[in-house]
Amino acid sequence: MKRTLILLILIVVVSSFFLSTAYAQVQARLRVIRASNVGQGFDPSLRDVHNELGSLFSFTSYRLLRDENLNLALNRPVSISAREGRIILETTLVGLSRGFAEARIRVAREGTEILNTQVRLSPGRTVLIGGPRVRDGVIIYALYARF
């Protein structure tokens, strides 16, 4: 009886391991940045992306609004809001392969979708989604996947 139980536990553990591997999650980091031409300065938390933002955009001020670590599971949307919920970015993991993850990203302003895209996130790749207007500037989302 004891051995039967051990065998059953063994089978369940092995099966669980394979299933959990198959439906693994992806860790992602999403930073919400407000860029504007009012004032000057870089948020110290954005020091690591100072050069990239400076070379891509011509804003004079960058401020970090939110820095979130996301657990992206297949087909489970994760929403991050900005501007008191007026602008919402929704990320959904739609595919997972060795070396990259596919994510569908929707940006909505007050319920109206302004962007719907699907991107491939690979190690070391940063996807910047910008443009939604806020007072005196724009919102820039910086998305990275952690493998």
Add this chain to the structure above:
Amino acid sequence: MKDSCSSVTKLVEKYFDGEVTDKEKLLVEGHLQDCSACQDALKSIEGLRTLIKTPVEEAAEKEDFPWVWQKIEREIRSQEKLTWWQTLRSWLDVSPLLRKKIWVPAVATLVVLLFITGQIIFRKTPSYPDSSVVEYVESGTNNVMIYNLEKAKITVIWVFEEPGEDQTSS
């Protein structure tokens, strides 16, 4: 006296071994004071016991009993020790699962499960060029620009909103 002597003689050996009752002990000790024949009988028992006991004790002292036990235990273990294959077989043979033939569907289920999960884990994916990070972009309201900075591995998706879009802001 003779009767008393014959009845005490039976008790002398028990007396020597300390197996008599208090009453018998008093009887024997009282009798021994007066009876030289029974005293001799007791002495001969003592002599005989000493003769047997001494060599046995000497032999036991010479013998290393812990070592003997270790040797016996080692021998038992060596006889009981099975190879991993024998262990596995005996383990499986005893298992009621094997007797009930549940193993066959269990293994089949496991194989199917491994096959399905293996398909998901190791499925081949088309190797996209690194530049095609964005698979599609849709916007019903605004113009959208995609810009790839390959050296820095940055992809920019920019939504062009009119300046007045955030009028509700405080």
